[in-house]
Amino acid sequence: MARLLVAALVLFAQSALAQSERVVTLTLLPHTLGVREEARLRVDAGIMAKGVEIAVYTGRGEYVGTISPFGIREGQIAGGYTFPLRAGMFHDGRITLVLTARQYGQPPRAPTQAEVGNVALRFYPKPN
Numbered sequence: 001m002a003r004l005l006v007a008a009l010v011l012f013a014q015s016a017l018a019q020s021e022r023v024v025t026l027t028l029l030p031h032t033l034g035v036r037e038e039a040r041l042r043v044d045a046g047i048m049a050k051g052v053e054i055a056v057y058t059g060r061g062e063y064v065g066t067i068s069p070f071g072i073r074e075g076q077i078a079g080g081y082t083f084p085l086r087a088g089m090f091h092d093g094r095i096t097l098v099l100t101a102r103q104y105g106q107p108p109r110a111p112t113q114a115e116v117g118n119v120a121l122r123f124y125p126k127p128n
Helices: 002-016
Strands: 022-027 037-047 053-058 063-067 077-085 094-102 116-125
16 A cells, blocks of 8 residues: 555656656665665666766755766666665655756756666665
8 A cells, every 4th residue: 555655646746846857756664774774776777868967866955966877888778876875865764856867058857768767775784
C-alpha cells in the first residue's frame, strides 16, 4: 500500500511542477538508515546531447550533485553516477529529488527518459 501511495504522490508532483523539472520520490521503508550506514543515490544516465548536464537537488533545495558527462562519444550512454546523501536530507523516511537538465544558451528543462533512466537508493556500511 505504501508503494502505491508514493507512486501517486510522484505522479501528482510531476504534473504540478513546471516543465523544467522532473521529481523523483524515493522511500527508505521498510529499511531505515542505521547509525553505521550511509545512503547513496545511484542515477543511471543514458544518452545525452553534448553539453547537457543534469542537476540534482532535494525537494528542499539542497544540492546533491551534477551529472556532467565528459569525453563520451555521440550516442553513447553516459553511465552511472553515485552521490552521497546525508541523513538530514531524508524526511519521514523519504527523500524527494528534483532533476533539471541544463545546457548553455537553453532554458532549463525536465530530463527525458532517455537521458535519465533508473534512480535508486543504495546502502553501504560507514567506513571506520
